[in-house]
Amino acid sequence: MKRPSVDTAGTHRRLSRRALLLGGAQIGFMAMLGLRMRHLQVEQADQYRLLAEENRINIRLLPPARGEIFDRNGVPLAVNQPSYRITIVREDAGDVEQVIDALSNLVTLDPVKLERARTEMARSAPFLPVTLADHVTWDEMSRVAVNAPALPGITPEVGLSRRYPIKGDFAHVVGYVGPVSDYDLSKIEDPDPLLRIPRFQLGKVGIEAKQENLLRGKAGTKRVEVNSVGRVMRELDRREGQPGADLQLTLDQQLQSYVQARLGEESAAAIVMDCQTGDLLSLNSSPSFDPNLFVTGISVPDYRALTDNTYRPLAAKSVQGTYPPGSTFKMVTALAALEEGVITAEDTVWCPGHLDVSNRRFHCWKRAGHGHMTLAKALRESCDVYFYEVALELGIDRLSAMSERLGLGQRFDLPLSGIASGLNPSREWKETVRGAQWLVGDTVNASIGQGFVLASPLQLAVMTSRLATGRAIMPRLVKSVDGVDTGEGPSDLLGVNENHLRQIRKAMFDVSNNRRGTAYGSRIIEDAYRMAGKTGTSQVRNITTAERAAGVTKNEDLPWERRDHALFVNFAPYDNPRIAVAVVVEHGGGGSTAAAPIARDITLRALHGGTPPLAAYPAKDRDRIEAQEKRLNALIPDRDGNVGGERA
Template identity: 40%
Template sequence: MTDYLDNVDSDWFSKRLSAALTVVIAAFVVLIARLLFLQVIDGAELRRLSEINSIRLRSVDAPRGLIYDIHNRLMADNRPSYDLSITVKDANPLERTIEKLSRYTGIDEAQLWERLEKARGTRAYKPVLLKPDIGREALAAIEVNRWDLPGILVNVSPRRDYIFSPSLAHLLGYMGEISVEELKNKIYSDCKSGDFIGKFGIERVREDWLRGERGGQQVEVNATGQVVRVINTVGATPGHNIVLSIDQSLQLTAEQLLADQAGAAVAVDPSSGQILAMVSSPSFDQNAFISGMSHDTWNALISDPLHPLENKAIQGEYPPASTYKIIVAAAALEEGVIDESTSFFCPGFLKLGNRTYRCWKKWGHGEVSILRALSESCDVYFYKVGLELGVDRLAWYANAFGLGEPTGVDLGHEEGGLIPTAQWKKKRTGVSWQKGETLSIAIGQGFNLTTPLQMAMVASAVGNGGVRYRPMIVKTIRTADGQTMYESVPEVVGRLPISEKNLWLVKEGLFKAVNERHGTAWRSRLEGMAMSGKTGTAQVAGRRDDAADGENDWGSIKDHAWFVAYAPRENPRIAVAVIVEHGEHGSSAAAPVAAEMIRFYLSGGQPNPDAPMAVATASSAEGD
């Protein structure tokens, strides 16, 4: 019985095993047949399809942060740019594709090859930027001939647009394509070849806030490099938006006032140090740096004798001329060299050794006190005061007023000017300081050099009662959705080393300079606005210190015209410094510009149809 049962189990197991083997063999036969079909019968077609479609990763550029003025008026925006690229792997034959691309778009073929040569070493499936911002006509030509241009891509990316260009050019700055050297810098680690970055002004200084974070896409492309479908997207993070302290209406007004002249104008809020306007004339078109600038245009810019690329407000260094008398007066009063009643006689000149140093008023001012010396800008008075103080004490006070070093404004490439000392001259020339040089220093000539921004900050500190602020331009930084990341606060960097009484005397002299009939800026007074200020006429290279009034060894080279001011007289809301290169007289060239800026601002931006849009110089009889 047991043997019978064993035989039954064995037969049942054998049948089940046979059935399983049959199934396995059948599965293998089907699999082998399928493989043979795919490899032999359909292999060529499948290979073609695998080569046609492939998965690529594409970067998505982040929209750059926007820039607004203090009233939230947009000044720097983004617009769509059509950027031409090539994927070398897909552009076969490469030579023929480049030749056709040049023919269809009108882009120089040599320029296309030059860009490819620069990208040598880039992976063949990575797009290479051939030309940014090609324009709609070139885009249309490429779209019409798309199937004849394998590997050619046109991507739409955000591109900077300066709405009021050339207005605000030196302040906002401009963008340019990142260089090979910059790509090696760690601060640009997230950038790639072909990216545009800030090169100058706010665009450069605040690049890290404005740039944003790049996104990406996983896409399927066909044999010609065209996108078949988007598989996945990681969105880009927009850059932060920046609100500046600049009042755009005041800025435009100042630019119009300096039209067709070389010079600079700076307006500051004396209660905070925030810059309300910063003009450098002549200007340039920032958008030309974005769309592409020809070699001829670039050469014309850099060779222009008026230096349009220079921000004269912070980079232009000029003798401060008679505006420096503000500091000399403060130093003399504080050091006890003079007081309110001290007077000197001005016959129109001062003799020192075998030289004669003249006053701008060649027949002299007569008996002069400090208030009249400031208001009528008597050179002889300040010659005598300067001799008493000496160069080193003058330098100490000038430094204490913020001269001789950069102000620390949040812009790049600021110059610090020069305030000389006896030691400085000895070290530089090996020659000791001479008394005659002190006379030149005392009226803001000689080795003295200042920037318009520095002098605006001097006027601001005098007007507000002696507080020195660091000038600021960036007011607020916000994310794209409005979250505040940074809010500026006034930063006090020091106080003027002068007593309240002595500062009052200086301020009284500046008020009289504008509001009394014999004051040098009488013609620029403002009804109901109580402006205080100081004119200045800075001699340029080639003019002798002892030249008679009106003489100029260089013929057509005229002196620079200065004016610094603040208003109202009490609790001022605006301080201004203006320089007009070769304007000749501060009273006739610079003072009207500053006065109109102040009038415009204090009147709430009301236009003045009688404003001098391009101020002509007047006769030398007006003095400073």
């Protein structure tokens, strides 16, 4: 097909005609747009300016009431209370300093907060309200309201503020809210307009943060007419928001508070878990802090005191802390060996106090050696050499598989901040992460929960629950959301031979009930509450050959941060397990002396549901226990957060 390339005169004339026609139409439409603009901006300008200035209609967001948090018995853990605050709109105030001056005659203004407000004002747009004073009393509020005409731009506002009546006992679980920060906003893709409300409270850590979406609710809106100084003239209409969902936790406030008191000032963590359902009955970390301090913004010295403390009060050690599980891990080695047929319960191993593996000497904690050991005896007396020998036969692959089945190395999906996944080491892990080959010595170390193995107290509690029930128990923290239960029916079976479990449980029973058991001192003598447990003492330092030759330094003679961690896990009652307990005392020394007594007291309290009868304790301890329980009871807050009868 041949045709002239350049348009012929005829077709080009047609194109030009059409182009000019369409171009004309376009210019015509633009003229129309211009006319419309003139109509809106020139002819109707006064009317719109009036709408905009004199009587502008504002859509205000109504923050929804945040969902409240309760314990399993309905004790309030996080509630909303009315709080009064005074805000200023720079644009409406005119001379800001003069207004603040006038205000300070009526209300006591905190100079620090005032300074903060001034910088906030300088930074933000002139028409945005800035909070001058928070948590103002009702009297001060009324004084401001009466003098409103003399205070242009000042608005007294009522809002809801978060309060944690039980204070420190739930700080690590419930967490706290705080004012939305720029950092928070930058993390969210499409922020809810609510977050732009000044001083809007957002969950920062713990359940408050992780369940933010459930707790926050949906904003309502109200349409108000405001005059030229920004004062609301009347409300035109309002659409209510949707309050956040109330959460009920599986925790028991009385137990939680007792455990917190029992842990005292130690750097420690403790967990009580319903070993049949997985419900967490208490989840403590000590020392703790008062979450109410964070609600309005914590002062710098207060915050520094918390961060500088070597006991790390801000850390939720029960789920965030990971420790070498030490001897509490021996059940895993034992169960794996029984399941794989590496040993039977009757096989014996000779413990001379050490074992030489590939030119390295691995010591038993008892230097003189335990002699002939069976599985039951080895667990009861916590013989290390027995497990070294068993693990050499078993190998790391099978050990690591059992460890995984029992819940170690797993990150449980609870609504808490920074849940640790611990470490269940395997050949593959060492090759990819450490870039080194797995050595047989690593297996020996792992067999007694040392070396690379790390577990959080939560994982230890889950492990104990699984040993006690033979089921794949999963921990649960939220019992119901707005009254709807979140439960999921019974857990699956682990698929472990029940006979093997029974042998291990019996050995654990002996730990705290047999005269030779490592935790015999912390036994319970009430038959209905008898517990089965295991002590653990995990080293945080290497003991050099030289030191061993000179005699291992006693824990009491070491600086705190180099002492051993003390651990104890147990379930109870032995014949019908209801709860599993895990206690870790950081650098507490020996598991049997530092952790086991705490676990025993907690166990009794959890099973009995109140101050346990003294008859449950060994006779020689009763006087001491009586005094201790009396002292602790005085520290436990009641439902309303009042401690020892005093009004908070």
